[in-house]
Amino acid sequence: MRLISSIMALLFSLHLPGQASAQSYQISPYGFPLNCAANNGTQVAFYMTDQAMSTGGGYATYQNGWPVIFLSPTVLSSLPQRAALFLIFHECAHHALPLGVGLGSSTQETNADCFAAQQMVSFGIISNAQQFQQAMAQLAQL
DSSP: OHHHHHHHHHHHHOOOTTSOOOOBSOBOGGGOOBOOBOTTSOBOEEEEOGGGGGGTSEEEEEETTEEEEEEOHHHHHHSOHHHHHHHHHHHHHHHHSTTOSSSSOHHHHHHHHHHHHHHHHHTTSOOSHHHHHHHHHHHHTO
8 A cells, every 4th residue: 555655646746748746835946945925925836837938937827716826847947047036036026016916017017027136136146237137138038
């Protein structure tokens, strides 16, 4: 019975391309343990799936009424550290900021960018405008 349980656990842990991984409330890209809280305090679940490639590598949405972020592991692994972390913080902003989910306006995207930049400064990922501009240039190449 223990062998069957081990085999089942292994099968469920496999990540098939294009399919979403199990949800996680904390991820550690480049060794930075990150989690995301929605503006109402609810923890945001992360799903790793290459279905997010078509949206530039990630998107924030709701699933069954709960806040979630879908991220492409292929896109994240192809980006330099600062660009990948910016992408994650930007998607988190869509839940962390009031009325932030969706592409309703350029203001929402600008606010998400500002939130991401503030998070990068607070985590010590960037310390000047040049580092931020470099990360943005790397993302623009997607």
